[in-house]
Amino acid sequence: MRHFLIGFVVFLLGCTNPASADINVTLTNCTTYSNMMSIISEWNEKKTGFGIVYDRKHVVELYVNEQTGAWTLVITRNSSKSCVITFGVNWYVKYQTEIRG
DSSP: OGGGGGGGBOOOOSOOOTTSSSOOOOOOSOEEHHHHHHHHHHTTOEEEEEEEOTTSSEEEEEEEOTTTOOEEEEEEETTSEEEEEEEESOOOOSOOOOOOO
């Protein structure tokens, strides 16, 4: 089921300077946030973490299937378009901590 994601992977370009005012990101093969959540739900992955990108226009979320260890990293623009950045297997939580901003 994950094989179709190969064409869905997003490449982030030009994100080397976190001090810059705008993020230069190329997002391709995206879908709506609600559609992305339907796909993630089919894989039985749950949101385990998220963060706001320094430009405050993007949110990055990590979804993990606790039974299989499969994981997916998703980026969403403030326009509600979501893309898979990458995905993998054998996710391991060494320790859990809550960080507040």
